[in-house]
Amino acid sequence: MRVVIAIIGTGFAAYGGWLALSRQDVGQLVEVGLWLAAGGLAHDGVVAGLVLVVALLGRRLLPSAAQAPATIALIVWGSTSLAVLPVLGRFGARSDNPTLLDRPYLTSWLALTAATVVVVVLVSAWRARRCDDSAPTTGED
Amino acid sequence: MISPPAPEHFTSRLRSPTVAARVGVWLGVAFTLCFVTGLISHYAQLPSHPIPWPTSPSWGYRLTQGLHVSSGLAAIPLLLVKLWAVYPRLFERLPLRAPGRLALAGLERGSIGVLVAASVFQLATGVLNAAQWYPWREFSFRTTHYALAWVSIGALALHIAVKLPVIRDVLARPIDDTTHDRPTAVTPGPLTRRGLVRVTFVAAGVLTVLTAGSTVPALRRISLFGVRSGRGPAGIPINKSARAAVVTASATSADYRLSLVVDGTPVRELTLAELRALPQVTHTLPIACVEGWSASGEWHGVTVRDLLALAGVPAGTDVIVTSLQEHGAFRRTSLPGNVAADPRTLLALGLNGEPLALDHGYPARLIAPNRPGVLQTKWVSSLEVTT
Numbered sequence: 001m002r003v004v005i006a007i008i009g010t011g012f013a014a015y016g017g018w019l020a021l022s023r024q025d026v027g028q029l030v031e032v033g034l035w036l037a038a039g040g041l042a043h044d045g046v047v048a049g050l051v052l053v054v055a056l057l058g059r060r061l062l063p064s065a066a067q068a069p070a071t072i073a074l075i076v077w078g079s080t081s082l083a084v085l086p087v088l089g090r091f092g093a094r095s096d097n098p099t100l101l102d103r104p105y106l107t108s109w110l111a112l113t114a115a116t117v118v119v120v121v122l123v124s125a126w127r128a129r130r131c132d133d134s135a136p137t138t139g140e141d
Numbered sequence: 142m143i144s145p146p147a148p149e150h151f152t153s154r155l156r157s158p159t160v161a162a163r164v165g166v167w168l169g170v171a172f173t174l175c176f177v178t179g180l181i182s183h184y185a186q187l188p189s190h191p192i193p194w195p196t197s198p199s200w201g202y203r204l205t206q207g208l209h210v211s212s213g214l215a216a217i218p219l220l221l222v223k224l225w226a227v228y229p230r231l232f233e234r235l236p237l238r239a240p241g242r243l244a245l246a247g248l249e250r251g252s253i254g255v256l257v258a259a260s261v262f263q264l265a266t267g268v269l270n271a272a273q274w275y276p277w278r279e280f281s282f283r284t285t286h287y288a289l290a291w292v293s294i295g296a297l298a299l300h301i302a303v304k305l306p307v308i309r310d311v312l313a314r315p316i317d318d319t320t321h322d323r324p325t326a327v328t329p330g331p332l333t334r335r336g337l338v339r340v341t342f343v344a345a346g347v348l349t350v351l352t353a354g355s356t357v358p359a360l361r362r363i364s365l366f367g368v369r370s371g372r373g374p375a376g377i378p379i380n381k382s383a384r385a386a387v388v389t390a391s392a393t394s395a396d397y398r399l400s401l402v403v404d405g406t407p408v409r410e411l412t413l414a415e416l417r418a419l420p421q422v423t424h425t426l427p428i429a430c431v432e433g434w435s436a437s438g439e440w441h442g443v444t445v446r447d448l449l450a451l452a453g454v455p456a457g458t459d460v461i462v463t464s465l466q467e468h469g470a471f472r473r474t475s476l477p478g479n480v481a482a483d484p485r486t487l488l489a490l491g492l493n494g495e496p497l498a499l500d501h502g503y504p505a506r507l508i509a510p511n512r513p514g515v516l517q518t519k520w521v522s523s524l525e526v527t528t
Contacts, residue, residue: 002302009298013255016291023288028280032262032289035277039261040254047221048228058331067331075337076344079218083268083348084366092273096385097500099378100273101368108365 047082065131066124077116084109148323151229155330155337158321159311161226163338166312167345168223169297171216172260176294178209182431183287185513188475189459196483199510200437203429206513207356210433211349213267218344220260222337229323249303256296259289271355271368271432355434369434374498377428377436380514381469383499388520391465397504399488400523401452407523408452413504416490419443419451424485430514440508442489445481448524456482458526462507465520474516476509485510488521 020032051074058070086092088109093101185194185202195201235250236242263286269275270282301308311321316334319326332340354364354371361371369378383389391397399416401409411419421441429435446456460476480486486509490497497503502519509517 002305005298005305006302009295009300009302011295012298013292013295016259016288016293016295019288019291020285023284024280028285031277031279032285035266035280036258036262036289039265040258043224043257043261044228044231048225051225068336071331072336072340075218075222075340076347079221079344080348080351080366082221083214083217084352086269086272086274087366087368091276092269094273094382094385096382097379099369099373100380102370102372102378103365103367105366112365 051078063124063128065128066120069120069123069127073116073120077113080112081109146232147234148229148232149325150232151323152325152328153330154319154322154326154328155332155334156226156229156323156326157319157334158227158307159314159316159318160334160337161223162308162311163316164219164223164226164341165308167342168216168219169301171212171219171345172294172297174212175209175216175263176290178205178212179287179290181205182209182513185511186431186516190477193477193479194511196480196485196510196512199426199485200429201511202513203356203427203435203437206429206431206433207353207435210267210271210356211353213264214352215345215349217264217268218341218348220264222341222344224257229326252296252299252303256293256300259293259296262289263293271434273368273432356429358436367434368432369436371436373436374500375438375493375495377438377492377501378434379498379500380430380432381519383503383520386464386466386469386520388465389499391522392499392503392520399448399505399521401448402523402525403452403454404527405525413490416443416488416505419447421490422484422487424487424508424510426485426487426508426510428508428514428517429512435514438492439494440487440489441491442487442505442508444484445476445486445488445507445509445524446484448488449481449526452524452526454526454528458528461525462518462521463523463525464518465522471515471518474507474518476507476516480509480512483510488524 021029024032054074058067058074062070084105087101087105090101090105182202182205184190187194235246266282266286270286275282307321311318314320316338330337350360351364351366353367354360354362355367355369357364358371361367371378373379383392397413398410400407401411420443422444423439423441425437425439427435427437445460449456449458449460457478458481459478460481462474462476464472466472476486487507488505489502489508490505492498492501497506502521505521506519507517507521
């Protein structure tokens with residue numbers, strides 16, 4: 001079973017490699033290679049590095065009641081922000097086509113960010129209060 | 142002295158194979174769905190089809206291409222969390238002193254490097270293409286996205302084959318099991334493992350809802366980041382404007398004629414008034430763009446079948462549709478016989494009760510059921526057949 005999947009996988013990947021190599025000139029291939037390398041580095045260096053720094057700061061600076069809500073917010077807000085980056089600046093907009101990229105993306109993103117912060121603060125405050133209320137009982141353990 | 146990063150420096154117990162496998166299963170599902178729908182899209186765009194491309198259901202391509210873009214977007218949070226869970230392994234030392242093991246480890250690391258680079262490339266270029274932003278100079282999106290789709294799905298299959306025993310084992314065990322964990326992965330995180338997996342699925346869902354309104358009308362109001370709001374002339378967005386296609390003068394000229402060409406000879410030339418005088422039909426058909434947005438409209442005009450009959454051509458003949466556009470990859474498209482024969486395949490003259498807007502292809506455009514948007518030729522100047 002594993003061998004069959006491995007052979008099929010290698011075959012597909014090799015076919016894709018052949019397609020890429022045979023249908024483009026050297027200049028195009030160099031650019032694709034650069035983009036591939038940049039994509040890997042962008043994740044392993046920049047995105048993963050940023051997450052490490054944010055997690056470290058969060059652990060040091062945030063009260064314990066805020067840690068879980070902030071983590072949830074980081075995953076949902078962070079991955080959404082990364083995915084919608086190309087529309088935020090409306091980089092592909094064209095003056096001759098008002099139907100393309102026709103929403104207020106930056107305003108929406110700012111509103112989403114503000115809403116995320118508000119929800120994290122409210123949930124953290126509620127969790128902190130709940131912990132305080134239950135402190136005497138847990139304190140006896 | 143600061144030592145280089147090593148797996149043991151990462152202590153969160155959330156970075157576990159039990160998490161990676163559970164998120165990975167759904168990442169695999171998303172990638173497979175994206176790959177299959179991508180192949181369907183490429184097949185649909187072939188000039189001729191070994192197995193005829195069906196015209197029903199009329200919304201088939203709208204569905205598969207909507208799924209293509211949505212599954213690609215949903216894969217972004219899944220990929221990010223999956224890579225986060227296995228990130229420490231990037232810093233594993235290679236067994237430099239054992240050549241046999243080094244070769245194997247090198248192969249595995251190499252295949253994962255290919256998988257990660259190709260996956261990031263596919264998701265990034267796909268998202269950029271949907272937003273019609275092309276910040277590269279040389280390569281063709283279509284060719285490269287297609288080739289690297291095979292690379293990424295192949296590398297994924299190879300990765301699954303290598304990891305299958307671990308995947309099976311961790312999926313059979315409870316999520317909090319530590320059998321396969323790194324020895325230092327012991328620090329509790331802010332979430333439970335189950336919590337992390339659930340939040341990842343929620344992120345995938347949120348991102349889908351915030352973008353899918355470009356193709357799902359019910360989500361239009363809440364899809365804050367959809368590339369289209371759905372507005373446009375006669376209530377339908379456009380992709381290429383008349384100005385961009387440089388057809389404004391020829392499309393609005395009083396000299397406009399639709400040529401019916403048989404074996405290289407024009408057999409009929411019809412003015413717009415003559416086209417309007419032919420029997421008119423109305424059909425509700427979607428325009429579904431390869432970039433993932435779609436919208437349904439009520440198109441009215443003359444059936445291509447009737448036009449071919451006027452030229453004395455039997456139904457079922459392949460047709461070459463030519464636009465007034467003088468440049469562009471899709472100025473001439475091939476309309477397979479089975480599509481040309483479908484009674485819903487129209488040379489549309491109007492949309493949603495209005496005459497066709499210039500940007501929708503005035504004076505006449507092709508609209509056929511279950512056909513990729515790029516092949517729904519606008520500003521049609523001739524229909525050609527070879528008998």
